[in-house]
Amino acid sequence: xxxxxxxxxxxxxxxxxxxxxxxxxxxxxxxxxxxxxxxxxxxxxxxxxxxxxxxxxxxxxxxxxxxxxxxxxxxxxxxxxxxxxxxxxxxxxxxxxxxxxxxxxxxxxxxxxxxxxxxxxxxxxxxxxxxxxxxxxxxxxxxxxxxxxxxxxxxxxxxxxxxxxxxxxxxxxxxxxxxxxxxxxxxxxxxxxxxxxxxxxxxxxxxxxxxxxxxxxxxxxxxxxxxxxxxxxxxxxxxxxxxxxxxxxxxxxxxxxxxxxxxxxxxxxxxxxxxxxxxxxxxxxxxxxxxxxxxxxxxxxxxxxxxxxxxxxxx
Amino acid sequence: xxxxxxxxxxxxxxxxxxxxxxxxxxxxxxxxxxxxxxxxxxxxxxxxxxxxxxxxxxxxxxxxxxxxxxxxxxxxxxxxxxxxxxxxxxxxxxxxxxxxxxxxxxxxxxxxxxxxxxxxxxxxxxxxxxxxxxxxxxxxxxxxxxxxxxxxxxxxxxxxxxxxxxxxxxxxxxxxxxxxxxxxxxxxxxxxxxxxxxxxxxxxxxxxxxxxxxxxxxxxxxxxxxxxxxxxxxxxxxxxxxxxxxxxxxxxxxxxxxxxxxxxxxxxxxxxxxxxxxxxxxxxxxxxxxxxxxxxxxxxxxxxxxxxxxxxxx
Numbered sequence: 031x032x033x034x035x036x037x038x039x040x041x042x043x044x045x046x047x048x049x050x051x052x053x054x055x056x057x058x059x060x061x062x063x064x065x066x067x068x069x070x071x072x073x074x075x076x077x078x079x080x081x082x083x084x085x086x087x088x089x090x091x092x093x094x095x096x097x098x099x100x101x102x103x104x105x106x107x108x109x110x111x112x113x114x115x116x117x118x119x120x121x122x123x124x125x126x127x128x129x130x131x132x133x134x135x136x137x138x139x140x141x142x143x144x145x146x147x148x149x150x151x152x153x154x155x156x157x158x159x160x161x162x163x164x165x166x167x168x169x170x171x172x173x174x175x176x177x178x179x180x181x182x183x184x185x186x187x188x189x190x191x192x193x194x195x196x197x198x199x200x201x202x203x204x205x206x207x208x209x210x211x212x213x214x215x216x217x218x219x220x221x222x223x224x225x226x227x228x229x230x231x232x233x234x235x236x237x238x239x240x241x242x243x244x245x246x247x248x249x250x251x252x253x254x255x256x257x258x259x260x261x262x263x264x265x266x267x268x269x270x271x272x273x274x275x276x277x278x279x280x281x282x283x284x285x286x287x288x289x290x291x292x293x294x295x296x297x298x299x300x301x302x303x304x305x306x307x308x309x310x311x312x313x314x315x316x317x318x319x320x321x322x323x324x325x326x327x328x329x330x331x332x333x334x335x336x337x338x339x340x341x342x343x344x345x
Numbered sequence: 346x347x348x349x350x351x352x353x354x355x356x357x358x359x360x361x362x363x364x365x366x367x368x369x370x371x372x373x374x375x376x377x378x379x380x381x382x383x384x385x386x387x388x389x390x391x392x393x394x395x396x397x398x399x400x401x402x403x404x405x406x407x408x409x410x411x412x413x414x415x416x417x418x419x420x421x422x423x424x425x426x427x428x429x430x431x432x433x434x435x436x437x438x439x440x441x442x443x444x445x446x447x448x449x450x451x452x453x454x455x456x457x458x459x460x461x462x463x464x465x466x467x468x469x470x471x472x473x474x475x476x477x478x479x480x481x482x483x484x485x486x487x488x489x490x491x492x493x494x495x496x497x498x499x500x501x502x503x504x505x506x507x508x509x510x511x512x513x514x515x516x517x518x519x520x521x522x523x524x525x526x527x528x529x530x531x532x533x534x535x536x537x538x539x540x541x542x543x544x545x546x547x548x549x550x551x552x553x554x555x556x557x558x559x560x561x562x563x564x565x566x567x568x569x570x571x572x573x574x575x576x577x578x579x580x581x582x583x584x585x586x587x588x589x590x591x592x593x594x595x596x597x598x599x600x601x602x603x604x605x606x607x608x609x610x611x612x613x614x615x616x617x618x619x620x621x622x623x624x625x626x627x628x629x630x631x632x633x634x635x636x637x638x639x640x641x642x643x644x645x646x647x648x649x650x651x652x653x654x655x656x657x658x659x
Contacts, residue, residue, distance in 0.1 A: 053478050056558040060474025063467045064490065067527020072493050075504035082503065089510065135400065141393040151645065152401035156408065158637040160587035162605040163630040166612060167407055170414075170623070176423035178410060210407065214652050221653035270497055273589045281613050296499050303503050304594055313503050320500045327495065 083314035088307045100314035110315070112290060113298040114322075116201070120294065121268040124205040129261050132212045136219035137245070150220065154213035165277030168207045169194055194278070197291035204275055204292070215260045222256035223249065254338040262330055269323050272296040295319055408634070415628040422623045436628040440611070443625060446632060448600060449607040453586055456521045456603060460585035464525035464532060465577045469570075471528040472536035473562050477548070487537075494530045498590075506594055520595045521603070522585070532577045538654060539573035540566060576651035579644040586637060604633045 058065075083100055085093035104110050135153055139146045159167075171178045174192030183190040193203035226249060234244045250257070271294045279292035280301075299319065303312030414422050415436055417429040424430065440446060475487050509520040548561050556564070567574065592606035602610065611629040615622040641648060 050479075054480035057474045057478025057480040057483065059558075060478065060562070061471045061486070062474075063526065064471040064474075064528040064530075064533060065486075067467075067524070068489065068493065070508070071505060071524055071527060072496065072501065075501035075508075076496075078504040078507070079500060089507070138393055138397055138400075141389065142397055143390060145394055145397070149397045149401050150649065152405050154645075154648065155638065155641060156404055158583065158641045159408070159634050160589075160605050160608070160637060162587075162589050162608045162612075163411075163634050166608070166616075166626055166630045167411060169617060170423075170627070171407060171410065173423070176425075178407075178425045181425055210404065213404075217649055217652040218655065266495070266497065270499060276593075277589065277609055277612060299499055299502075300590075300593075304506075309503055309507075316497075316500045316503065320497055323497050 079313045079316055082310050083317050085310040087309040087313075089309060090307075093310065096310070100311045103311065104314055104318060109293070109298055110318075113293050113295045116291065116293055117269060117271065117295040120201045120204060120271055121265060123201055124208055124268050125261060125265050127205055128209060128212060128215065128264055129257065131209050132215035132219055132260060133257065135212065135216045136223055137249075139216065139220050140223045146220075150213075150217065153216050156210045157213040159210070161273035162277040164207060164210065165274045168203060168274065168278050172203045172207070195289075197289065200279070200289060200291040204271070204278075207274065215264070218260055219253060219256055222253040226252040251339045254334075255340055258330075258334045258338045262327060265326060265330065266323055269319065269326070270296050272300065276300075408638070411627060411631055411634070415624070415631045417624065419622065419624045422627060436624045440625050440628045440632070443615075444607060444611055444629065445600065445602075446604075446607070446629070449602050449604045450632070450636075452518065452601060453603040453605075456518050457582050457585045459518075460522035460525050461578045461581040463522060464529050464581045465574055467526055467528040468532035468577060469536055469567065469574060470562070472533045473540055473566055475533065476537045476540035476543075477561075477566070490530045490533050494534065502590075502594070509595065515595055516597055516601065518596075518601065518603075521588070521591050525581070529581075532581070535651065535655065536570065536573050536577060539570045543569055572647060572650065575644065576647045576654075579640065579647050580651060582640060583637060586640075608633045 082093060084095060084097060086096050086099075087093035139149055139153075142149060172180075172193035174180060174190065174195060177190075177193070179193065180190030191199045193199045230248050230252070231244060234248055239247070275292045275294050276297055279289045280297060295315075296319070299312050299315045302308045302315060409427070410425070413427060413429055416432045416434065417424070417426075418431055418433055418435065421430055471490075475483065475490070505520075505524070506515070509515050514520055514523075543566060547565055551561055551565060586603075587605060588603075589605045589609060592603045593609070596602055596606055599607075599610065608626075608629050612626055614620065615625040
């Protein structure tokens with residue numbers, strides 16, 4: 031602690047001491063892999079992608095500058111509209127469902143006492159399944175005729191839909207199957223729940239507050255930071271839905287059984303870029319996605335200012 | 346090593362994880378009729394455990410279904426029986442012949458080992474640089490690290506492909522792991538949290554004894570934060586093993602495929618658009634998934650710790 035004091039002032043001193051210089055050099059040396067990586071694999075790709083989005087480029091021939099043509103084309107491309115609409119619908123359906131289920135499971139686990147570790151494992155294990163295999167399981171378990179899901183629904187008298195072939199049920203099916211990977215979010219929320227000071231509950235109980243009231247006025251505000259984190263991360267992931275839908279509904283190269291209802295934005299981008307080799311157009315598509323995600327995240331941040339409580343914050 | 350043991354107790358509480366709250370709750374003092382309340386609480390506990398049991402079965406059942414189906418003949422794959430009526434290992438022999446699974450497993454193992462090792466070492470270096478040293482611009486640079494975590498992968502996908510294309514690595518496994526040499530924002534963030542929890546004294550003492558900066562990192566910081574490094578390794582091993590997007594983009598020759606890429610090829614050939622031999626698809630899915638389940642049970646503690654830390658600090 032004491033030895034660190036002079037270096038803390040190092041930045042403000044006109045002539046940094048030899049010690050501060052050594053510290054800076056060592057620090058920069060340690061972070062140098064990231065600096066190189068940032069320049070080569072983040073900054074340059076972002077800038078180059080912006081440039082490519084203004085060109086026609088098929089990898090084999092040099093890029094030709096076409097101005098804003100790709101963006102004009104995007105505005106008129108019905109596939110872009112379809113992909114955006116599909117992605118939007120899926121996100122609006124999946125994110126609230128996912129967060130609510132994660133929260134419900136975490137609340138249950140918190141009440142389970144010593145058994146909670148065992149159940150937490152059970153909820154987490156499916157998360158390890160590779161997304162390709164999740165796509166396969168979707169086709170198998172949600173099969174309209176023979177699937178286990180519809181058999182279970184039939185047992186309680188519900189005539190299940192054709193999840194994997196009826197366009198109206200493709201996205202609900204994918205959203206449901208995504209719940210299978212809810213384990214990580216459950217672990218995050220459970221950790222947040224366990225950080226809530228027990229005294230708060232005791233005080234509320236003395237005041238005669240019931241479970242629901244305690245949850246609404248203590249638990250939810252106290253874990254709102256973690257809830258917000260899970261929501262934002264999952265929204266960004268939902269907007270980039272790719273693997274499960276691709277492995278279930280799109281074949282290699284030419285899609286023999288592709289389904290318009292499963293054409294998500296990143297799938298369209300991927301096919302434009304790597305199947306059609308429209309690298310310029312795909313770069314423009316990537317930029318639109320970037321802007322959409324930035325905008326949505328910004329809105330979530332603004333909303334969170336009003337809803338999220340951080341400990342030590344003045345209200 | 347002795348210094349390491351001495352400060353092990355100082356590793357942040359997040360590392361050790363908390364499990365105690367549920368117990369604390371039941372021990373909480375109550376003002377109102379104790380017996381009545383305790384009886385009600387016990388009821389609630391039973392209902393909660395019953396609900397959790399049902400839900401746990403729902404969560405685990407698909408995996409059991411998959412495993413069971415892989416031992417069924419074609420006609421019975423969809424019979425939804427828990428125990429196969431006519432159990433057979435035929436599917437495993439068929440899939441082994443139909444697809445170069447041993448090769449795919451080996452490819453994936455190589456890629457996963459390289460990806461996880463490189464990202465753990467490079468991210469630890471960078472995290473240590475941000476956690477231990479003070480220098481001008483450190484704050485803004487770390488802000489930049491956090492900002493890149495929010496960057497959608499789709500934005501850099503095409504230019505990154507072009508980098509590997511021009512370097513002549515498309516078609517090899519290099520693009521699947523070599524980017525990890527340059528650290529990954531998420532792991533830098535995670536590891537920095539752990540490094541920040543170390544006390545400074547042992548490092549100052551070692552420095553006075555003439556230890557080099559590298560020695561401080563490699564001999565003191567790394568051994569102290571071994572759990573965090575294991576977490577990083579396991580997270581990346583899972584991410585790398587299960588990735589489909591990059592193998593789809595970079596690998597063309599069947600012989601270079603990873604297992605998820607291979608599974609996609611199997612689905613294309615034997616799945617709904619192809620020959621409808623679901624037993625082959627099911628069995629290949631099992632072979633793709635089992636290594637991950639094993640990985641989880643080997644490192645369960647670390648997975649749970651790592652994810653808990655992510656959320657509480659995010």
